[in-house]
Amino acid sequence: MEAKAIQLIQDTAVLANAKQLDTHMPAIALPRESAVISLEKFQLNRSRFRGVLVTSSLADFSSYVAAKTDGNTWGFVDGDRMTCTVFFNLGDQDTPGHGDFLSTLTLKKTAAFIAVEAAAGSKHSQKDLSDFIEDWAPNLIALDAQGEQVDLRRAAGAIRSITIEQARKSEHVVGDMSSSRSAMDQIEAKSADGLPATLLFQVIPYEGLKSQTIQLRVAVLTGGDQPVLRLRWIGEAQLREDLAQEFKEVVAQEVGASTQLTIGTFTLA
Template sequence: MDQTAIQAIRDLALSAYQQNEIDKLTLALVPSDHKIESLEKYQQFPRAFRGVFSTDVLEQYIAYINANATDQSAVYIDQVGMTALGIIDQGDGANPEWGRHKAKLALNKTPGFAALLENNGRWLKQNDLIEFVEDWISNLTFTDPDGEMLTPQLILNTLKKLTVKTVSETNQESQAYTQGLTKLEQLEVKAKGAELPEQFSFAVEPYVGFDTRVFVAKLQGRSDGNQVLLRYRILQLEQETTAIGLEFIDKLKAGITIPGLPIYLGSMQYQA
């Protein structure tokens, strides 16, 4: 019997299967070259749901988890990265599943919060800080050294007219808005008699749907020899970001209502 006849017999044997028999198979030897292939693509329905849902909207993520998860699913929360991973078909140690159905959440900072963090601790040119104040004037509150509130227009006028006076000192005492230079030179940053504000507050919703938080920052000024440079430092930033992370955890735990669904703090590499 030649190879052509053998091939014909194999093809006839496979064609003898009815559709309901094929549906019972997961793998088969394909006659042409004996490759192992799945027959799932020939079936009416897939054997399992495979997919990854991704969003940056907290409410949508919670809704998806509540609509698809079971007590055999799991959710992992990274409160530092403000992300979450839901493995819908995880199973457990005794009855593991493939983990091919996942839901991912990655929150984006609001534009105001992102701008505040981007400039924190950076020396800015005079015009750069002016533009920052102009862009976010509704979020900002400035105070003078006595704690009195200053009007936005006054702040902008002050920033636009800043000059730097260098004063030699034998003993330098650092002020809130000065920065030491070499040879113990101290800077007096003024605008025709008006001092640079000592600090400001920035009220912002860090992530959509989160509580508004008020960040307090100290303002400093110096010169590079040619121009005025300004920077601010957010006070207690680590404590504030920790509180935001805890709020993230609380929102997820409160929103997810699947009985018996485990929620963990951490990350998971499953079926990697």
């Protein structure tokens, strides 16, 4: 008898006597070449509701959660990634659900916040920084070293016309038994219009959160052939912590009445 025929007889016997195995997880013995095929697509309706909503709109997220919740939902807030995921069929330990009907909110950074993040993390030529000031003038306030406000057009012009001054001071000391010599180079960047010392950038970082003021300290690097400017974000770490906390509070205010919330992330195993 051919091997294929023998295998067919064995598979037929297994199918005829297939029974649920005595295991904790439901299992059944089937022929090796058999496949499990879902017939759901041939039904008039799906067997159960499932799907994922992904949105960056806090208002749409909260209204969707309120409409779909049945009192057994659970949400997880990740302040580091500015996301919130609500499961509608997660269930509990006694009656676990599939966890495949959910909604995820990921707050979207505004264009202004993306721009200030890029500006604070880069070195700039004179033209680049002056263009940045002109492009985002509605969001900016320039201050001099004394904290007085400076006209933005004047600040941009001062950055375009930086002069590097270099001075060298030498000192010689001669004694009966010794001598010493020291030299000091002093390099200073100046502008006839007065360079701005600080830029205050007013921005709504994420859609749905409140406005923030970001302080950018202006520094001039004089080591190369041309001056290079850098913006140092003062208090960046603290601001990001504040944004994460505000996000948690806003989410709790918007959907806290519809679902239980937990700080963290949840992954189905």
